[in-house]
Amino acid sequence: MLEKKALSVGAGLLVGLVGGKVLNSKLAKKATVNTVVGGLKVKESIDKTIESIRVSAEDVLAEAKEVKAKEEAEEAKKEAEQDIEKVACECECGCEEETSEEENK
Numbered sequence: 001m002l003e004k005k006a007l008s009v010g011a012g013l014l015v016g017l018v019g020g021k022v023l024n025s026k027l028a029k030k031a032t033v034n035t036v037v038g039g040l041k042v043k044e045s046i047d048k049t050i051e052s053i054r055v056s057a058e059d060v061l062a063e064a065k066e067v068k069a070k071e072e073a074e075e076a077k078k079e080a081e082q083d084i085e086k087v088a089c090e091c092e093c094g095c096e097e098e099t100s101e102e103e104n105k
Helices: 002-024 026-104
Strands: none
Touching: none
C-alpha cells in the first residue's frame, strides 16, 4: 500500500515536470501564440460585423424618424385644412343667419 502511494506521488511529480517542460518549450509557446492570433482575428471579424449591424440599425432608425416626421406633417396639414373648412362653414352659416335676421326686420 505504501509502495503504491509512493509510486503515485512519483508518477505525479514526473508528469508535472514533463508537463512543465512541454509548456515551456518553443513548440508549445508557438502553438499558444498561433491560437491567440486566431482568436484575435475572430474577435476583429466579430467587431467589424457588429459595427456594420450598428451602422445599418442607425440608418434604419434615421429613415424611420424621417418617415414619421413626414407623416406627422401631413396629418397636421390635413387637420389645419379641416379646421379652416370648419371655420369657413361656420362663417357661411353664421353670415346667412345674420343676413336672414336682417331681412326679417
